[in-house]
Amino acid sequence: MSTATETTTRERVRVYATGSCEGFDKLRESLASHPEIELVGASTNVADGAAALAGGHLDAILHATRAASLPADELAAIREHTRAPILMLASGGSSGLLEQALDADVADVLLLPQLVENIVFAIRKSTHTTRRHHDAGGGRHGKIVTVFSPKGGTGKTVTATNLAAACAKFEGRKTLLLDLDLQFGDAAIMLGIEPEKTIYDLVVAPGELDAEKLAGYTTKHACGLEVLPAPLRPEDAELVTEAKLGRLLEVAREAFDVIVVDTSPFFHGPMLATLDRTDELLLLCSLDVPTLKNLRLALQTLDLLSFPKQRVRIVLNRSNSKVGMKPNEVEGALGMKVRFEVPSDRAVPLSVNRGNPVVLSEESADVSKAIKAMAKELFPVIKEEGKKRRLLPTLARS
Ligand SMILES: Nc1ncnc2c1ncn2[C@@H]1O[C@H](COP(=O)(O)OP(=O)(O)O)[C@@H](O)[C@H]1O
Ligand SMILES: [Mg+2]
Structure with missing residues (x-):
C-alpha cells in the first residue's frame, strides 16, 4: 500500500486542548487548520476543559502546563472524564517534568516550540499505542x-x-x-x-x-x-x-x-x-x-x-x-x-x-x-x- 493512499484514507484524530504555556496558542492555531487533526475544543482553564470533555469520543488530549513539577490535580481532573492518551506540553527548560510525567499516566511530554508536524506525529503515535494496549491487554471491547x-x-x-x-x-x-x-x-x-x-x-x-x-x-x-x-x-x-x-x-x-x-x-x-x-x-x-x-x-x-x-x-x-x-x-x-x-x-x-x-x-x-x-x-x-x-x-x- 502506498503512503499516499494511507494519508488519504486516514481518519482525522479528535483532539482536545487544555491548559496553557508559552507557544501553546500558536500551536493550537496550527493544529486547528491541520488536515489530520480535528480540534474539537480548547480551554485554558483545566477544570472547564475537563468538564467540556463531554459526549463525543476523543482520541487524545493535549495538556499544556507552566508548572515546574507534575500537575497531578490537573491530570486527575482530565482523567475523571476520559481515558484518551494525554500528551503534556511545556515550554523549554521544564525537563524536570519529563520523568515525573512518564512515570504517571501520560503518553508523552513535548517541549515547545516544535514543528507542528512533530506534534501531529506524537499525537498519532500515542493514539496508536493506546489502541494496541487495549487490543493486546485482554481489555474487552464490549x-x-x-x-x-x-x-x-x-x-x-x-x-x-x-x-x-x-x-x-x-x-x-x-x-x-x-x-x-x-x-x-x-x-x-x-x-x-x-x-x-x-x-x-x-x-x-x-x-x-x-x-x-x-x-x-x-x-x-x-x-x-x-x-x-x-x-x-x-x-x-x-x-x-x-x-x-x-x-x-x-x-x-x-x-x-x-x-x-x-x-x-x-x-x-x-x-x-x-x-x-x-x-x-x-x-x-x-x-x-x-x-x-x-x-x-x-x-x-x-x-x-x-x-x-x-x-x-x-x-x-x-x-x-x-x-x-x-x-x-x-x-x-x-x-x-x-x-x-x-x-x-x-x-x-x-x-x-x-x-x-x-x-x-x-x-x-x-x-x-x-x-x-x-x-x-x-x-x-x-x-x-x-x-x-x-x-x-x-x-x-x-
Ligand atoms: N411482546 C409482548 N407481549 C405482551 N405484552 C407485552 C409485550 N411487550 C410488552 N408488553 C407489555 O407492555 C407493557 C409496556 O412495556 P414496556 O417494556 O414497559 O414498555 P416501554 O419500556 O417501551 O415503555 C409491559 O408491561 C408489558 O406487559
Ligand atoms: Mg420502559
Missing part, C-alpha cells in the same frame, strides 16, 4: 446495544431486560444492563431485584471511574446479569450528565462483553452520548399508526445526528397482534426491513408483574424463543471460543 423507541409502552424495557438476561444466561456473555430511563426506569423492578445502589450513586461518588469502581455499584441478578439501575428519585436524573455517562460507557466497554441500554422516549443529552457509542440500535416498533409516525420522525432525527443507518435494527414487538396492520406495511412506511419480530404473549405481563423475565420463566414460549434468537444473532459466537461458550450455558442447564 458491544453497546441501545433499545429505543420514541413512544412509551412499546416494550423497550421488556425487550432490554429479556435480551440482557438471555445474553447472560444462554450466550454466556458478561452482560451489563444499564437503565437510562433516568426518571422512571423500571428495569430493576422487571428483574425483581432491589438494588442498593443506582447510577445516581455512581455519578455522585468522588474520584475517577474505573472497572473496579463500577463493579461496586452494579447489582447481580441470579441469571448472571449485572444491572445498573436508574436513580430512585426522578429529580436525581439530571446529575447523570453526558460527560459522566460517556465515561461510564467507556469503562463498561472494557469490563463487559455486552452492554444493553434501556432508554426513555427522548433524545436528551445522555441519550446522545449513548448514541455516540452505540454499536447496535434496536428501534422498537408496534403495529399502530402513531408509533409508526413517531418512528419515522426518530429515523429522520438519527439521520440528522449522522447516526450510521447500518447500525439500526427495527424490532417489531407484538408482531402477531390482529390490529389491521401487517409487518410489511411497517416496512413500507419506514423504508426499512424489520429485523426481528417478537410476538405478543400473555406470559409477558405475567412475568413483568412477577419480576421474572419471560426468557427465564417460560423458556419455551414463542416470545422467549424470539428474544433468545435475537441475542444469538446480535452476538455471534467467535469461532475459537465458540465451542466453550456454547457448551457452558448448555451444561449449566442440564
Whole structure:
C-alpha cells in the first residue's frame, strides 16, 4: 500500500486542548487548520476543559502546563472524564517534568516550540499505542446495544431486560444492563431485584471511574446479569450528565462483553452520548399508526445526528397482534426491513408483574424463543471460543 493512499484514507484524530504555556496558542492555531487533526475544543482553564470533555469520543488530549513539577490535580481532573492518551506540553527548560510525567499516566511530554508536524506525529503515535494496549491487554471491547423507541409502552424495557438476561444466561456473555430511563426506569423492578445502589450513586461518588469502581455499584441478578439501575428519585436524573455517562460507557466497554441500554422516549443529552457509542440500535416498533409516525420522525432525527443507518435494527414487538396492520406495511412506511419480530404473549405481563423475565420463566414460549434468537444473532459466537461458550450455558442447564 502506498503512503499516499494511507494519508488519504486516514481518519482525522479528535483532539482536545487544555491548559496553557508559552507557544501553546500558536500551536493550537496550527493544529486547528491541520488536515489530520480535528480540534474539537480548547480551554485554558483545566477544570472547564475537563468538564467540556463531554459526549463525543476523543482520541487524545493535549495538556499544556507552566508548572515546574507534575500537575497531578490537573491530570486527575482530565482523567475523571476520559481515558484518551494525554500528551503534556511545556515550554523549554521544564525537563524536570519529563520523568515525573512518564512515570504517571501520560503518553508523552513535548517541549515547545516544535514543528507542528512533530506534534501531529506524537499525537498519532500515542493514539496508536493506546489502541494496541487495549487490543493486546485482554481489555474487552464490549458491544453497546441501545433499545429505543420514541413512544412509551412499546416494550423497550421488556425487550432490554429479556435480551440482557438471555445474553447472560444462554450466550454466556458478561452482560451489563444499564437503565437510562433516568426518571422512571423500571428495569430493576422487571428483574425483581432491589438494588442498593443506582447510577445516581455512581455519578455522585468522588474520584475517577474505573472497572473496579463500577463493579461496586452494579447489582447481580441470579441469571448472571449485572444491572445498573436508574436513580430512585426522578429529580436525581439530571446529575447523570453526558460527560459522566460517556465515561461510564467507556469503562463498561472494557469490563463487559455486552452492554444493553434501556432508554426513555427522548433524545436528551445522555441519550446522545449513548448514541455516540452505540454499536447496535434496536428501534422498537408496534403495529399502530402513531408509533409508526413517531418512528419515522426518530429515523429522520438519527439521520440528522449522522447516526450510521447500518447500525439500526427495527424490532417489531407484538408482531402477531390482529390490529389491521401487517409487518410489511411497517416496512413500507419506514423504508426499512424489520429485523426481528417478537410476538405478543400473555406470559409477558405475567412475568413483568412477577419480576421474572419471560426468557427465564417460560423458556419455551414463542416470545422467549424470539428474544433468545435475537441475542444469538446480535452476538455471534467467535469461532475459537465458540465451542466453550456454547457448551457452558448448555451444561449449566442440564
Ligand atoms: N411482546 C409482548 N407481549 C405482551 N405484552 C407485552 C409485550 N411487550 C410488552 N408488553 C407489555 O407492555 C407493557 C409496556 O412495556 P414496556 O417494556 O414497559 O414498555 P416501554 O419500556 O417501551 O415503555 C409491559 O408491561 C408489558 O406487559
Ligand atoms: Mg420502559
